[in-house]
Amino acid sequence: MGVPVRVVLVDDHEMILAGLSAMLAGFAGRVRVVGQAGTGAEAARLVTALRPDVALLDVRLGPESGLDLCRTLTRLVPETRVVFLSVYDDEQYVFEALRAGAAGYLLKRVDGPELVRRLEEVARGETVIDPTLAGRMVVTAARLTRGEFWPGADRGLTQRESEVLSLLVTGLSNRAIASRLVLSEETVKSHLRALYRKLEVTDRSAAVAVALREGLFR
Incomplete structure (x- = not known):
């Protein structure tokens, strides 16, 4: 042994x-x-x-x-x-x-x-x-390759995190994002913390910069 x-x-x-x-x-x-x-x-x-x-x-x-x-x-x-x-x-x-x-x-x-x-x-x-x-995972990888998922999926963003990021790019506040998506502000903050980690940034300005630089949203 x-x-x-x-x-x-x-x-x-x-x-x-x-x-x-x-x-x-x-x-x-x-x-x-x-x-x-x-x-x-x-x-x-x-x-x-x-x-x-x-x-x-x-x-x-x-x-x-x-x-x-x-x-x-x-x-x-x-x-x-x-x-x-x-x-x-x-x-x-x-x-x-x-x-x-x-x-x-x-x-x-x-x-x-x-x-x-x-x-x-x-x-x-x-x-x-x-x-x-x-x-x-094999199916997901194939779909990612074909671009069939939401923006940011290839960076690990969930669909909800992608939605939050898209509204962040438009300049909405946490309160406005919460209202638009019918979420609590605390839930929005939780999504933001997750997407910051996945995009390897520490604040909303940097997250927006990554999203625009990589063409996730226009």
């Missing part, structure tokens, strides 16, 4: 961490959990110190972004491969995860044997995608 895959678990829910740890404990000869973290900062410190084979992350870590953490980890510890374990079965999340440098995207309904097998594949250098998402 080979050396067990060394894994750090990252999730902001203690019950999830406990459940994953218990699940993987039954495969100690193949996978060994060497650390657990509940925040991005804690995870960055732990992974940097332990340098595991795999960091298993959730996409959302409370108010933090697992995608941002993935970018940080791949920069700080490139030898550690990042795999997302998420409840979100939207292929757009997968595209964004891969753009962030992830080596895999699995759904939380995965069972123990499948999870262990996937972690071993990632440790060998493979990229793994949950089977229920892989086929949809």
Whole structure:
């Protein structure tokens, strides 16, 4: 039997961490959990110190972004491969995860044997995608190539985020955008934070500049 895959678990829910740890404990000869973290900062410190084979992350870590953490980890510890374990079965999340440098995207309904097998594949250098998402990704990629999606879809924007960005380009305030789309201002702010992250900007002016420069809206 080979050396067990060394894994750090990252999730902001203690019950999830406990459940994953218990699940993987039954495969100690193949996978060994060497650390657990509940925040991005804690995870960055732990992974940097332990340098595991795999960091298993959730996409959302409370108010933090697992995608941002993935970018940080791949920069700080490139030898550690990042795999997302998420409840979100939207292929757009997968595209964004891969753009962030992830080596895999699995759904939380995965069972123990499948999870262990996937972690071993990632440790060998493979990229793994949950089977229920892989086929949809191929179709989505083909449609993106044909330009059949909304502006910004190739950057990972959801259709709603694209709508918010289009109104941002016209100069509308958050309140006006909320009124136009029949949303709360807080929801609009949440969409803005997401699209800022995906466009790799920090404010509305920069987001508008990217949208215009790339011809997303005219």
